Amino acid sequence: MPSVQHPRFSAFVANLQAIVDASATEPEILFKGSALLKDLIAHDDWLPEQFAVPNPDRYTQYLLHADPQDRFSVVSFVWGPGQKTPIHNHTVWGLVGMLRGAEYSQGYAQLADGTLTTDGPPVRLEQGTVEAVSPDIGDLHAVSNAFQDRVSISIHAYGANIGKVQRSIFLLDGTTKSFVSGYSNA
DSSP: OOOOOOHHHHHHHHHHHHHHHTTOOHHHHHHHHHHHHHHHHTOOSSSOGGGSOOOSSSOEEEEEEEOTTSSOEEEEEEEOTTOBOOEEOOSSOEEEEEEESEEEEEEEEEOTTSOEEEOSSOEEEETTOEEEEBTTTBOOEEEEESOSSSOEEEEEEESSOGGGOEEEEEOTTSOEEEEEOOOTTO
């Protein structure tokens, strides 16, 4: 299984595992996990180059660590210039931290008739910024690299092995398509 061998990353994983092991509530995990992720991404000396390589055709999701019991995972998202996701959900809690560059996260809300509408303006995540997602606080969004001329990298922690989770892509008319993301390196 892929894993990053750096003391800073190992401490992040161990501390996040301790929070999960304590059967913390989702709000506790998001609060404490945000602080841990913010500390991790404050330093850009731990991510090996093999987990930072962009794909010219689409954003890339590299597995950095998976809890053996699939209670959480940590991934790097590598965004080539101008790359973006469709509108999608996660179905579990998640934390997104910008390590390099910047990205936009546009939230969406599903209306009573099933159609989607934007939920507020896009949020620009700059280097060092952490954002949370979950079904309880908002789980529908589309993400894009804020730059048309360079790579951006974000580090994500999720409340499951996200590469195995059945999730959905949404069109504005409410049409959905199920998918399992997998990983570029697994």
